Amino acid sequence: xxxxxxxxxxxxxxxxxxxxGKAVGGWNAMGVSIDSRTLVPGDLFVAITGPxxxxxxxxxxxxxxxxxxxxxxxxxxxxxxxxxLLRVTDTLQALRDLGIAARAxxxxxxxxxxxxxxxxxxxxxxxxxxxxxAETSASQGNLNNHWGLPLSLARMPGQATFGIFxxxxxxPGEITPLSKMARxxxxxxxxxxxxxxxxxATLEAIADAKAEIFTGVEPGxxxxxxxxxxxxxxxxxxxxxxxxxxxxxFGVSDDADFRLVEESCDTDGSSVTVDIGGHALSYxxxxxxxxWVMNSLGVLAAVAAAGGNVGEAARSFGxxxxxxxxxxxxxxxxxxxxxxxxxxxxxxxxxxxxAGFEVLGQAPVGGGGRRIAVLGDMRELGAESPARHAxxxxxxKRNDIDLVFTAGTDMAHLFDALESGMKGGHAETTEALxxxxxxxxxxxxxxxxxxxxxxxTGLIVDALLAxxxxxxxxxxxxxxxx
Numbered sequence: 001x002x003x004x005x006x007x008x009x010x011x012x013x014x015x016x017x018x019x020x021g022k023a024v025g026g027w028n029a030m031g032v033s034i035d036s037r038t039l040v041p042g043d044l045f046v047a048i049t050g051p052x053x054x055x056x057x058x059x060x061x062x063x064x065x066x067x068x069x070x071x072x073x074x075x076x077x078x079x080x081x082x083x084x085l086l087r088v089t090d091t092l093q094a095l096r097d098l099g100i101a102a103r104a105x106x107x108x109x110x111x112x113x114x115x116x117x118x119x120x121x122x123x124x125x126x127x128x129x130x131x132x133x134a135e136t137s138a139s140q141g142n143l144n145n146h147w148g149l150p151l152s153l154a155r156m157p158g159q160a161t162f163g164i165f166x167x168x169x170x171x172p173g174e175i176t177p178l179s180k181m182a183r184x185x186x187x188x189x190x191x192x193x194x195x196x197x198x199x200x201a202t203l204e205a206i207a208d209a210k211a212e213i214f215t216g217v218e219p220g221x222x223x224x225x226x227x228x229x230x231x232x233x234x235x236x237x238x239x240x241x242x243x244x245x246x247x248x249x250f251g252v253s254d255d256a257d258f259r260l261v262e263e264s265c266d267t268d269g270s271s272v273t274v275d276i277g278g279h280a281l282s283y284x285x286x287x288x289x290x291x292w293v294m295n296s297l298g299v300l301a302a303v304a305a306a307g308g309n310v311g312e313a314a315r316s317f318g319x320x321x322x323x324x325x326x327x328x329x330x331x332x333x334x335x336x337x338x339x340x341x342x343x344x345x346x347x348x349x350x351x352x353x354x355a356g357f358e359v360l361g362q363a364p365v366g367g368g369g370r371r372i373a374v375l376g377d378m379r380e381l382g383a384e385s386p387a388r389h390a391x392x393x394x395x396x397k398r399n400d401i402d403l404v405f406t407a408g409t410d411m412a413h414l415f416d417a418l419e420s421g422m423k424g425g426h427a428e429t430t431e432a433l434x435x436x437x438x439x440x441x442x443x444x445x446x447x448x449x450x451x452x453x454x455x456x457t458g459l460i461v462d463a464l465l466a467x468x469x470x471x472x473x474x475x476x477x478x479x480x481x482x
Contacts, residue, residue, distance in 0.1 A: 007030065007157060007159075008028045008029070008030060009029055009030055009031055009032070009044075009155070009157060010028070010029040010032070010044055010098070010154075011027075011028050011029075012025065012026055012027050012028070012069065012084075012086070014101075015029070015044065015071075015086050015098065016086070017101070018097050018098050018100075018101035019071075019086065019088050019093075019094040019097040019098065020088070020089075020097070021071070021086045021087055021088035021089075021094060022086070022087045022088075023069075023084075023085070023086050023087075024083070024084060024085040024086075024087065025069065025082070025083075025084035025085065027068050027069040027084035028042075028068055029042060029043060029044035029068035029069060030042035030043065030068065031043040031044065031155060032044045032046065032095075032098065032151060032154045032155050033045050033046070033062070033067070034046050034047075034048050034055060034095070034147065036055075036058040036061045036062040036065060036067075039062055039065050039066070039067055040066075041065065041066030041067075042066065042067075042068050043062075043066075043067050043068060044067065044068055044069055044070075044071065044086075045058075045059065045062035045063075045067040045071065046070075046071040046091055046094065046095050046098075046151075047059050047062075047070060047071060047072050047073075047076070047091050048091055048092055048095065048147060049073075049091065049092070050147075055091070056072055056073075056074060056076040057076060059072060059076050059078075059079060060076070060078045060079055063079070063080075063083055063084075068084065069083075069084035069085060069086055070084070070085055070086070071085075071086040071088060071091055071094050071095075072085060072086075072087060072088070072091065073087070073088050073089055073090050073091045073094075092147060095147060095150045095151060095154060096150045096181065098150065098153075098154035099149065099150030099151070099152075099153030099154045099181055100150075100153070100181060101154075102153045102154050102155075102156045102158075103153050103156070103181065103182060103183060105158045106156060106157075106158050106159075106160055106163065108137070108156065108160040108161055108162055108163040109161065109162050109163070109185050109186070109306040109307055109308075110162075110163045110164075110165065110182055110183065110184040110185050110186070110218075111126060111162065111163070111164045111165070111184060111185070111186040111187075111188060111302050111305075111306050112165050112166075112167055112178075112179060112182050112184035112186070112187050112188070112213055112216075112217075113126070113164065113165070113166050113167065113188045113190070113302075114166070114167045114168065114169070114175060114187075114188075114189055114190070114210055114213050115188075115189050115190025115191050115192070115210065115226075116190070116191055116192055116193035116194075116195040116206065116210070116349065116351065117190065117191060117193055117195060117291070117347075117349055117351050117352045117355075118190035118191060118291060118294070118295050118298075119144075119166055119167075119168070119190050120141075120142050120144075120166060120323075120326070121292065121295050121322075121323065121326055121327075122188060122190050122295045122298055122299055122302075123138060123139060123164055123165075123166045124138075124323055125295060125296065125299045125317075125320060126138070126162075126164045126299050126302060126303070127164050128316065128319075128320055129299065129303065129308075129312070129313040129316040129317070129320075130161075130162045130164070130303065130306075130308055130313070132312065132316050133161075133162075133308055133309055133312055133313075134161035134162060134308075135157070135159060135160050135161050135162075136160065136162040136163070136164065137152075137155065137156040137157060137160045137162070137163045137164070138152070138163070138164040138165070139152040139164065139165050139166045140152065140155075142166065142168065143166070144165075144166040144167050144168035144178075145168055145174070145178075146174070146177070146178070149165060149166075149167060149178045149181060149182065150181060152165055153165065153181065153182060162306060162308070163182075165182050165184070167179065167182075167213060169209055169210075169212075170199055170380070171199050171209075172199075172200070172205065172208070172209045172212075173209075173212070174209070174212075175209065175210070175212035175213050175215075176212040176215045176216075178216075179212060179213050179214070179215050179216030179217070180215055180216040181216070182216060183216050183217075183218050184213075184216060184217055184218065184221065185217070185218050185220075185221045185222070185305075185306060186221060186222050186223075186224060186302050186305040186306050187213045187214055187217050187221065187222070187223050187239075187244065188223075188224040188298055188301075188302045189210050189211075189213065189223070189224070189225055189226065189235055190226060190295065190298055191226045191229045191351075192206055192207040192210055192229055192230075192231040192235070193206075193349060193350070193351040194206075194349070194350055194351070194381070194384070194388070195349040195351070195380070197380070197381055197382055197384060198380045198381060198382030198383075199380070199382075203230075204231070204234065207231040207234050207235060207238075208234075208238070210235070211234075211235055211238035211239070211242075214238060214239045214241075214242035214243075214244050215242055217239075217242065217243070217244045219243070220246075221244055221246070222244065222246040222247070222248060222305040223235070223236070223239040223244045223246070223248070224247075224248045224250065224298055224301045224302045224305055225239075225247060225248070225249055225250075226249075226250060226251055226294070226298065227249030227250060227251035227252075227253040227255055227256040228251035228252055228253050228256075228294075229251075232249065246305075248304070248305055249301075250294075250297035250298050250300070250301045251294065251297065256297075257276070257277065257301065258274055258275075258276055258297045258298075258300055258301045258304075259274065259275040259276075259297075260272070260273075260274060260293065260294070260297060261273040261274060261275050261280065263290065263293050265288055265289065265290065265293070265359075265362055266288065266362070266364075267288055267329065267340065267362075267363045267364060267446075268286070268288060268329065269284060269285050269286045269287055269288055269318075270284075270285045270287075270288060270289070270290075270292065270293050271283075271284055271285075272284075272285055272293055272296065272317075274297060274300065274314075276300070276304075276310070281300075281310070281311070281314055283296075283314035283315065283317050283318065284317065284318040285317045285318070285320065286317060286318055286319060286320040286321055287320055287321065287322045287327055288327065288329070288359050288362075288363075289327060289355060289356075289358065289359040290355065290358060291352070291358075292322075292327065296317055299313065300313060300314060322343075323346075324343065324346070325343055325344065325345045325347070325461075326343075326344065326346050326347075327342065327343070327344055327356075327359070328342075328343045329342055329343075330342075330343065330465065330468075332464065332465070332468035333468060334438070334441060334464070334467050334468050334470075337441065337442055337443040338366065338443055338444070339366075339441055339442070339443065339444065339445040339446065339447060340363065340445070340446045340447070341447050341448075341449070341461070341464055341465075342356075342359065342360065342363070342446065342447065342448040342449070343449055343458075343461045344356045344448055344449060344450035345376075345449045345450060345451060345453075345457040345458040345460070345461050346453055346458070347452055347453055348375075348376070348377075348378045348379075348450050348451050348452045348455070349378055349452075350378065350381075350388050350391070350392070352450075353375070353378065353392055353395070353450060354392075354395045356373075356448055356450050357373065357392075357395045357396055357398075357399040357401060357448075358399055359448070360373060360399060360401060360448045361398075361399025361400050361401065363446040364446075365444050365445065365446050366443060366444020367443075367444050368442070368443065368444050369442070369443065369444025369445045369446065370402035370403055370442075370444075370445050370446075371399075371400060371401045371402050371403075371445075371446050371448075372401070372402065372403045372404075372405070372424065372437075372440065372441070372445055372446065372447045372448070373396060373401050373403070373404045373405070373447075373448050373450070374404075374405045374406075374407075374433070374437055374447060374448065374449045374450070374457065374460055375392075375404065375405070375406050375407070375411055375414065375450055375451055375457070376406075376407050376408050376411060376450070376452065376455025376456065376457040377389075377407070377408035377409065377410040377411050377451060377452060377454075377455040378410065378451070378452050378455075379452040379454050379455070380452075381410075385410050385413075386410065386413045387413075389410045389411055389413040389414045390413040390414055390416070390417040391417075392414050392417075393414060393417040393418050393419075396418070396422065397419065397422070401422065402422065403422060403423075403424040403440065404418055404422050404423065404424055405424040405425050405426070405433055405436060406425075406426045406427075406433075407426070407427050407428070407429055407430045407432070407433040407451070407455065407457070408428065408429070408430075408451070408455055409428070411451075412426060424436065424437075424440055425437075425440075429456075430451075430455065430456045430457050430459050430460055431456075431459060433460070434459070434460055434463055437460060437464075438463070438464075438467065441464075447464075449461050449464075
């Protein structure tokens with residue numbers, strides 16, 4: 001589990017042995033943290049020095065908040081002489097060392113997850129279904145980079161049965177050290193698409209960067225790949241090059257090992273039938289959208305590869321709810337007007353935008369209601385950004401979206417490409433767009449909010465949720481006939 005567990009995760013002696021540091025005091029830690037704002041009492045606080053901050057400035061605050069000890073590589077000048085410490089040469093390296101030691105002491109089956117889209121959703125789903133079968137540790141949120149991955153590993157208890165870790169990248173070479181640190185038994189690549197294309201010359205280059213996940217796979221490990229993706233064979237060959245001979249494919253393709261046979265989607269989820277080696281498995285998925293159905297196939301394949309119970313995992317899917325910002329559905333009312341909000345505000349790419357429009361297009365509206373898309377910029381598309389944004393107009397029309405609101409410099413290209421009747425409004429920022437969105441929403445509407453995290457479309461979601469909590473002003477009654 002994470003830092004909330006009551007068991008001792010690190011003793012002073014264990015941390016010394018892992019890092020080569022020098023402990024001050026005989027402390028114990030129940031978790032690991034690098035952020036004093038979210039620290040849980042009992043955590044070991046690692047004072048990371050980053051490009052925009054120095055965690056040593058918050059070491060005293062961490063101890064005041066209940067940290068079991070702090071890891072430092074220089075004296076911040078405001079710590080008590082009796083403060084429980086671990087002195088090291090470099091705190092970031094110490095965090096890596098803790099992660100490596102945690103991986104070395106566990107017998108857990110490790111699943112590593114990457115992909116252009118769907119990696120966080122797949123990781124969260126794996127955590128959800130496997131935690132119902134055995135003790136499971138997983139990356140929190142999107143802690144998937146050079147400090148997030150070792151932090152996640154360092155939080156893994158030795159008695160865990162499963163460990164699930166997300167690996168992200170913006171540039172070539174970033175996943176290799178993560179995979180070699182995690183040493184997964186199963187490597188899941190959800191797909192390869194035109195995401196982070198600003199940093200890569202071709203889609204094949206993105207595929208090769210994703211394939212770095214195979215560099216650390218343990219002997220006898222397995223690769224789980226999207227059989228429908230155009231880069232499947234390239235990824236499968238890369239897996240074999242790195243010594244991963246067992247490849248499991250999932251998808252619609254007749255060659256898929258976990259093959260989608262039938263799906264029926266509605267606003268609240270999907271009913272799915274999958275063929276696994278000639279055996280049919282049917283289940284209910286508690287999140288709407290074909291892309292989530294595909295995620296579920298990859299999850300089932302990864303569960304099988306890790307030695308989990310596939311049938312139990314499928315039964316757990318019915319209890320699954322979309323994470324915040326990744327398709328969560330809210331049934332709200334503003335000023336007495338009921339509507340449905342689909343929160344897709346966490347991230348966006350051309351592929352995930354189109355997937356979101358499909359969900360919105362299938363959503364039933366109330367009497368007189370409309371399907372409304374509120375969209376923020378997609379990031380890291382480089383020179384292709386104007387065309388990629390404008391190109392969304394085709395998918396919006398194909399999915400019968402009635403009204404579109406856009407925010408941001410790049411989204412202006414989409415707004416210009418829309419048919420006049422679909423134009424709800426455009427603004428340079430999400431804050432400036434909010435009043436027009438609030439004014440437009442009416443009874444029976446279904447509203448999807450989507451954009452890259454940096455476009456801040458989550459502000460519109462928060463505003464709509466807050467507005468929906470306000471009491472409805474009732475008309476005053478006539479008194480004495482007046």
